Amino acid sequence: MGFCQNESSGESRGRLTHKRFYQSGSSALHQCECADAACSHHSVRLTMAEAQLFVSQDEFTCSVCLDTLTDPVALPCGHNFCLKCLTDYWDQSQECRCPQCTSMNFTTRPSLRRNNLLNEVIKNLKKTTLSSPPPQNYVGPGDVECDFCTGKKFRAVKSCLTCPASYCQTHLQPHYEGDALKHHKLVDPDRNLKEKLCEKHQKSLEIFCKTDDSCICMMCVVTEHNGHKMGELETEREEKQVSDV
Incomplete structure (x- = not known):
């Protein structure tokens, strides 16, 4: 079980202080009761056994680079990324949203704070259990x-x-x-x-126009093939394969 230790005095509080939880994907890790993942005055000591009970390698993988998190930062939605990966992603996409889900979208770029708790656990686990994704x-x-x-x-x-x-x-x-x-x-x-893709509308070709004997998209149906005899492309393809046997 972890303890919160004051770094300036070196005195242990001598009691359990992990009353809050840090959410990482589908797993939860005990966190210092100050509830500040970037707190510079307290550090959380987790044993290897405790950490392995709560997390798997996927929890330590950045979904942008697909490698073990480096300088991890957390978004309010609970997803974690490498600081550099998230910064580069936002620079390239020109919008500030979570790369892994659509629920988090910022109007202005927020300041990112390193998740010291997660970083400490990763450093410890790297020595024994974490490795690069299988080749x-x-x-x-x-x-x-x-x-x-x-x-x-x-x-x-x-x-x-x-x-x-x-x-x-x-x-x-x-x-x-x-x-x-x-x-x-x-x-x-x-x-x-x-x-x-439809060359004209850049939409997926999902419809087969029997009148014009051509594959078309839904935009084509509305704009150019109104009243034509049509069917779903996959259905037409399957029927043709059966008839050719």
């Missing part, structure tokens, strides 16, 4: 790479026809968690996404 997760010959990984690219597990972009397992999570992305059309990883 089989990285993109290899014939794989489709994730469009959102920085540095070493991870292989994509899904491509989104709505975005359009390809995502590794970690960067795909917002599509399952965020209400705004849940209705996007996900398919198996595809390196030729542009071929599945």
